[in-house]
Amino acid sequence: MEDQWQRAYDFAVEVARKAGEEIRKAGEREIRVMTKSSTVDLVTKTDERVEKIIIGSLTDEFGEGTHCFIGEESVAKGEPCILTDKPTWIIDPVDGTTNFVHGFPFVAVSIAFAVNKQLEFGVVYSCLEDKMYKARKGKGAFCNDQQIQVSDVKDIHKSIIISEHGTDRSPEKVTKTFSTMQKILCIPVHGLRGSGTAATNMCLVATGAVEAFFEIGIHCWDIAAGAVIVQEAGGILLDVDGGPLDLMSRRMVSANNETIAKRIIKEIEIFPVVRDDAPAEKQ
Ligand SMILES: O=P([O-])([O-])O[C@@H]1[C@H](O)[C@H](O)[C@@H](O)[C@H](O)[C@H]1O
Numbered sequence: 001m002e003d004q005w006q007r008a009y010d011f012a013v014e015v016a017r018k019a020g021e022e023i024r025k026a027g028e029r030e031i032r033v034m035t036k037s038s039t040v041d042l043v044t045k046t047d048e049r050v051e052k053i054i055i056g057s058l059t060d061e062f063g064e065g066t067h068c069f070i071g072e073e074s075v076a077k078g079e080p081c082i083l084t085d086k087p088t089w090i091i092d093p094v095d096g097t098t099n100f101v102h103g104f105p106f107v108a109v110s111i112a113f114a115v116n117k118q119l120e121f122g123v124v125y126s127c128l129e130d131k132m133y134k135a136r137k138g139k140g141a142f143c144n145d146q147q148i149q150v151s152d153v154k155d156i157h158k159s160i161i162i163s164e165h166g167t168d169r170s171p172e173k174v175t176k177t178f179s180t181m182q183k184i185l186c187i188p189v190h191g192l193r194g195s196g197t198a199a200t201n202m203c204l205v206a207t208g209a210v211e212a213f214f215e216i217g218i219h220c221w222d223i224a225a226g227a228v229i230v231q232e233a234g235g236i237l238l239d240v241d242g243g244p245l246d247l248m249s250r251r252m253v254s255a256n257n258e259t260i261a262k263r264i265i266k267e268i269e270i271f272p273v274v275r276d277d278a279p280a281e282k283q
């Protein structure tokens, strides 16, 4: 029973690598850009094609109807985004689509697997850097097969913090996001960063390169795999109000420890976002 999901974990790594190869090849060709929720929420044929490849490979391997899927591009096309107790794959085929379009060199494939609403494992393939991050519950976190660990910094003044601006440019959101960043910068911290992919940002927390990454407005597919990786690297995940992380709430703080997480949370100006699992009419 203990190793029930090992085959799925190993297969997810294979699939993530194959997806990353597709993204690398597609980046060498001309990229046709389309938009989704706003003019800065970009999507390409590669996002859609790579998601089809991932879901197709997993279905071929595990059989039709046995597993559920929550994929960024399928949800964009109207598929439900509800996490049930059934074995469920949570997939972002191209995390960092804006980076991909612009040739900014951080793009990741993010694949997570949950059973009974609990995350069992996560795989993030930062495909342009060729870094394969993976973690399985209780078994540690790895980058290219080397075990990784969060930083041991407890003093916020010695930290680097990541946040992102997302794709919602409403004035309230932008004002609050920048106000939060200003307050954190002026604590002061050593620096503020952002790679343009939430999944990679979480892996940077997991390797100890930065102390924390937080964002309001991310989606479950951006953070599900990274959540396992951060936790297995010794880090912590919280809601931006300090409560437990809710994968569907679109709010997250990931940090190396509770001291850093709580210090960041003191400065976060919260604004409302519609949950990933809200009924369609509220989206
Ligand atoms: O759209 P996408 O490139 O898959 O994912 C986005 C990236 O992770 C970005 O870093 C984050 O700021 C956005 O909130 C995400 O939506």
Ligand SMILES: [Mg+2]
Pocket: 092, 094, 095, 096, 198, 221, 222
């Ligand atoms: Mg994403």
